[in-house]
Amino acid sequence: MQHYWNSPVTWGHAGIFLLGAIAVLAVVIVFVTYAIYFERKVIGWMQFRQGPNRTGPLGLLQTVADVAKLLIKEDTIPTRADRALFVLAPALAFVPSFLVLAIIPYGLHLQFADLNVGFLYYIALSGVTTIAIVIAGWASNNKYALLGGMRSAAQMISYEVPLVMSIVGVAMMTGSLNLREIVLHQEGYFWHWNFLPQIIGFAVFVVAAVSELNRTPFDLPEAESELVAGYHVEYSGFRFAFFMLAEYIYMYAIACLTTLLFLGGWNPPFPQLDFIPGLVWFALKFAAVVFFLFWIRATLPRLRVDQLMGLAWKALLPLAILNIFLTALGIEWWG
Amino acid sequence: MIRTEELLLNVGPQHPSTHGVFRIIVKLDGEIITEATPVMGYLHRGTEKLAEQLNFTQIIPYTDRMDYVSAMTNNYVLVHAVEKLMGIEVPERAEFLRLIVMELQRVASHLVWWGTYLLDIGALSPFLYAFNDRERILQLFNELCGARLTYNYMRVGGVKWDAPEGWIDKVKEFVRSMHGKLAEYDKLASGNEILLSRLKGVGAYDAETAIAYGLSGANLRSAGVKWDLRKNEPYSLYDRFEFDVPVGTNGDCYDRYLIRLEEIRQSLRILEQALEQFPAGGETMGKVPRVIRPPAGEIYVRIESPRGEIGCYLVSKGKAEPYRLKFRRPSFVNLQILPKLLVGESMTNLVTILGGIDIVLGEVDC
Numbered sequence: 001m002q003h004y005w006n007s008p009v010t011w012g013h014a015g016i017f018l019l020g021a022i023a024v025l026a027v028v029i030v031f032v033t034y035a036i037y038f039e040r041k042v043i044g045w046m047q048f049r050q051g052p053n054r055t056g057p058l059g060l061l062q063t064v065a066d067v068a069k070l071l072i073k074e075d076t077i078p079t080r081a082d083r084a085l086f087v088l089a090p091a092l093a094f095v096p097s098f099l100v101l102a103i104i105p106y107g108l109h110l111q112f113a114d115l116n117v118g119f120l121y122y123i124a125l126s127g128v129t130t131i132a133i134v135i136a137g138w139a140s141n142n143k144y145a146l147l148g149g150m151r152s153a154a155q156m157i158s159y160e161v162p163l164v165m166s167i168v169g170v171a172m173m174t175g176s177l178n179l180r181e182i183v184l185h186q187e188g189y190f191w192h193w194n195f196l197p198q199i200i201g202f203a204v205f206v207v208a209a210v211s212e213l214n215r216t217p218f219d220l221p222e223a224e225s226e227l228v229a230g231y232h233v234e235y236s237g238f239r240f241a242f243f244m245l246a247e248y249i250y251m252y253a254i255a256c257l258t259t260l261l262f263l264g265g266w267n268p269p270f271p272q273l274d275f276i277p278g279l280v281w282f283a284l285k286f287a288a289v290v291f292f293l294f295w296i297r298a299t300l301p302r303l304r305v306d307q308l309m310g311l312a313w314k315a316l317l318p319l320a321i322l323n324i325f326l327t328a329l330g331i332e333w334w335g
Numbered sequence: 336m337i338r339t340e341e342l343l344l345n346v347g348p349q350h351p352s353t354h355g356v357f358r359i360i361v362k363l364d365g366e367i368i369t370e371a372t373p374v375m376g377y378l379h380r381g382t383e384k385l386a387e388q389l390n391f392t393q394i395i396p397y398t399d400r401m402d403y404v405s406a407m408t409n410n411y412v413l414v415h416a417v418e419k420l421m422g423i424e425v426p427e428r429a430e431f432l433r434l435i436v437m438e439l440q441r442v443a444s445h446l447v448w449w450g451t452y453l454l455d456i457g458a459l460s461p462f463l464y465a466f467n468d469r470e471r472i473l474q475l476f477n478e479l480c481g482a483r484l485t486y487n488y489m490r491v492g493g494v495k496w497d498a499p500e501g502w503i504d505k506v507k508e509f510v511r512s513m514h515g516k517l518a519e520y521d522k523l524a525s526g527n528e529i530l531l532s533r534l535k536g537v538g539a540y541d542a543e544t545a546i547a548y549g550l551s552g553a554n555l556r557s558a559g560v561k562w563d564l565r566k567n568e569p570y571s572l573y574d575r576f577e578f579d580v581p582v583g584t585n586g587d588c589y590d591r592y593l594i595r596l597e598e599i600r601q602s603l604r605i606l607e608q609a610l611e612q613f614p615a616g617g618e619t620m621g622k623v624p625r626v627i628r629p630p631a632g633e634i635y636v637r638i639e640s641p642r643g644e645i646g647c648y649l650v651s652k653g654k655a656e657p658y659r660l661k662f663r664r665p666s667f668v669n670l671q672i673l674p675k676l677l678v679g680e681s682m683t684n685l686v687t688i689l690g691g692i693d694i695v696l697g698e699v700d701c
Contacts (some may be wrong), residue, residue, distance in 0.1 A: 047463035143344050145680065147366065216457060217529055220683075301529045302457025304683045305366060 020112055024101055032248040033063045037129040039294045046298040073237035078141060081234065087137035088234065090242035094133035097246040097253070104256045105180045107266050107278045118179040119171070122257065123164055126212070129246060132155040133231050136243070140234035148230025151220045151305060158312035159211040159218075165320035166204035169327040170194050170261050179257075183265030193264035197330070200323040202262045204316050209254045211308070214247065215293060217300040218308060256288040263289075341369065345681075346376050352455050352686045355696030361677070367440045368685060371677040373670065377701035386660040391417050391491055391627045393606040394660070399485035401664065402698035404447050407433075407440040407476075408640040410489040412662070415570065417491045420629040428617035429493035434571050435506065435609050436488065438602045442513065443472040444641035445595045445602075447555070448693050452592070453524060455690040456533055461524055468516055471509055478502055492623035510606050517599060519541065525596065534589035535545055538676045538688035539584055548672040551665050552643025553594045556694060557587035564639040571638075576608045588691040598641075618647065628655050642666050642693055666698040 007013065037052065037060065044051025052059035077086055103118045105111035115121050130153055137149020148177035171177050173194070174185040186193045195202040220230075232243045259265060263285045266278030303311070347358035356377035362370040382401060386394045391413070398409040402471050411433060418425060425433075450465030473483045480488040480496050486494055524530055545558040557563055563580040564571040581597035583590025629651040637646035643665030650659040669692050 020423065043459065047460045048467055141340060147344075190529060216459075219457070298460050299523075301460060301524075301527060301533060303529055304533055305681060307532055 003039070011061055012187045024112060025098065028098070028101060028249055028252060031252055032245060033067075035251065035290065036063045036066075038290075039297075042291065042294045043298045047293075050141050054293055070238055070241045075237045075239065076234075078234050078326065080141045082139040082141065085135050086234075087239075089132050089136035089139060090239040090246075092135065093129050093246040094249075096128040096132075097249040100253050101126050101249070101256075102254065103179060105183065105260065105265070106182070106256075106282055108184075110243070110279070114178065114180055116176070116253070117165060118182075119164075119177045119257075119261075122253065125159060126250065126253075127156070127160065129250070131198045132246075138230040140231070141288040142234050145231050145302045148233070152214065152231060153307075155211060155218065155220060155308060158309055159208045159316075162204050162312060162316035162320045163208040163212060165317065166201045166208060166323065167261055168320070169198045169201040169323045172324070172327050172331060173197070179260050183260055183267065187267055188271060190269035192262065193262065194238060195262040198323065198327070199264065199318055200326070204323065205262065206258065208312075208316055209258065210293065210296070211312070213254055215251070216297040217302050219302060220305055220308060244319070251290065251293060255286050256295070258289045259285040259330075346685070348374075352690065353617045353696075354451065354690070354694060357689075357694070357696055357699065359673075359685075359689075361682075363682065366681045366683075368677050368680055368682070371674045371685075373673055375667075375670075376700055378696050380701070381469045382701050383660050383662065386657055388656060390655045391657070393630075394657075395489065396485065396487045398662075399487055400697060401662065401701055402640065402642065402666065402695045403484055403643070404695050405440050405444040405641045406486050408485065408638060409489065409646060410486065411571070412435055412636060412638050412640075412645050414489045414491050415638065416649045417627065418649060419636055420632060420634045420649060421491075421627070423492050423621055423623060425493055425621050426618040428573055428614045429621070430498075431609060431613050432479075432494050432498060432619065433489060434484075434573070435606060435613075436479065437571070438606050438609070439475065439506070441471050441602045441641045442599050442606075442653075443469045445599050446472075447596060448641075449520070449592075452690045452693075453530075455686045457529065458524065458527075458530075461520065464516075464520065464523075468513065475502070475506060475509065478505075479590055482645055490620065490623075491618035491627050493618070497619045503610055506606065507610050510603050510610070513599075515601055517596065517603075521596065525593070531589065533687060534592055534691075535587060536585070537588045537680075537684055538691055539585055539587040540672065540676065544672070544675075545586065548645070548675075549668045550672060551668065552641070552693075553598065553638070554643060554669050554672075555593050556581065556594055557583035557590035559584055564637060564644060568637070569570045570636070572609070573605075575612070576605045578605050588687055591691045591693075626655050629657075637663065640665055642695065642698070643669055655675060662701060664698045664701055666696075667701070668696040670694055670699055 036155045040062070041059075052062035055062045055065045077083060082329035101124045102112040103115050103121055105114070133152045134149045137145045137147075137152070140146075170182060174182045176182065182194075214220075215296075232240055235243065259282060267276075268274055268276060268281050342363040344361050344363050345358070346361060347353040348356040353359070358374040360372045360374065361368045378401070382397050386397060389397070394413060395410055399406040403410050405691050417423075419570065446465040446469045450462035450469075452459040476488075477483050478499055479502060480486045482488075540558060542558040542560045545555050545560060550558075552564070559582055561580055561582050564570070565578075566580055578601045581594045581601070585592055601606060629649070631651055631653040633648070633650040635646060635648045637644050639645075644663065645665055646663030648659075648661040648663070649657055653659045673689065673692065677685055680688065
């Protein structure tokens, strides 16, 4: 893609960009479809259940059927809701989630946009989704939705700070925010991957990322047992599906980022295993991260709002700053 | 102009964490509760009034539907009252069967509580594990009396059905495996850092307050009051068995959590002894007149249900129907402390505290 990116825009290039975008969208939609299936299966197995197994062979068409159901569902908008904002919010939540995928390199030459400020781009755009969630909570004119939206705003603002801080160490070691260069810097044996030298940063990143995703144990904005469904309590049909879609695409993006920033991207754990294509390694690491997210969802209880804020500001942020300090010392001493 | 306003939030009667049709209106300042007003009665069926038109055998199924998570203890409190008023001797085998089903019921009831409570707190899996084990108890009950939830098992003077062949061995097998399961559950949940931070110090009260509000069961014992009717006023055969009464020290939700888990262990201990001593033969029904007419008079009996002290006040005028029947329902009494506990807590703690009280709405509204 880089070649087209640097040359002047023509109709042909625009067409290629469009096709590329559609291809990424297709990959992501397939991922979301089967991530939901996989999540339900994995959690089912962890709970001595079968998970979906009726729709299609092995239940593989379950999510397809669910989406079809959402499509033909009546689209309800509460009478007292703020119509314009209510309609706008799902789109506003989904669009940035899809945009952030542009920067993710799946292999050395497999990337949509090679930005120098890669990670910053992710943070900037994912913040927009928070606004969408607050809008959704506000526009629904429902108290539970409002509480969910507020919680979401507080949570995302708190956790974006340690999230950014946690990768400063990586950026210092690489000297770049460009995701492709960060991966190239991790070439070699698996102990050259960032997760070992940046172990504190890695831990902070994982915790903050799970929180950014609003997943257990940080799923407070949609805490079912307290707020029923949180910010999307009034949404039904495909508007609801858009929120779900955005959530799972962010999971996709975070799993990719974890792989790229800390797990060596497409690099094999041993250079001798180079004959296996990088995309396979990337997919394996990616799948492991996604599995980890499902695993903790089946295991952990939920934190309380005040504890959540305390964790972000009192534990994660100081740890991230300590990590930056230690990294600076390390670079100074061992170059 | 910008101004702040208190938020009036209606929680329930259809809310996933009110465990049924309970409703509570809370005034919120941010996420902090400044006032809480419980609204009850959505499941009121007038059991006590209905009972005045029914003879005693007909009332038993109604007691099943009060605390439907623990129907066996409800059965017992009614038949126990009638038996005591009439002075009926219950055969030993029947009494053993009653005790075994009551203790199995306690285990089942606490398992439901454990699973749903952790679900309230946000952990999904324990719910499934708990219901898996409870299912095995329900299967045992199903074999014994053909019902899974509303058993209608006990009768004045004994029990309706004798244990089928091999049933006692199946219960023994269950008790054996349940010990291992409990250890697993402890490992999974009880020491979890998030769980500790969610439960410790939440909804705490002292022994004086607990007694003043008439709390009973684990709610009372969590505040450090050692009061269990199975020990303090032994009924049935409880004086024959060895078991401990776990008590807490802080009166918070975590103590209640630990006490209920420990009570499962103690129930298993009682079951082990009862199954060992189970008489090989004998009647399951005592000598009971064809029409049960308690002599004129009144009586109050109370027993330890999984939720606390369940009492039955019976006034008889010598007829086949009671003149007045009144149940002291522990869920209803324990719930009264809720508005006091909720003031100053967050919405999240509302769920934690309400769940910690362990109510069953069928019993609250009766």
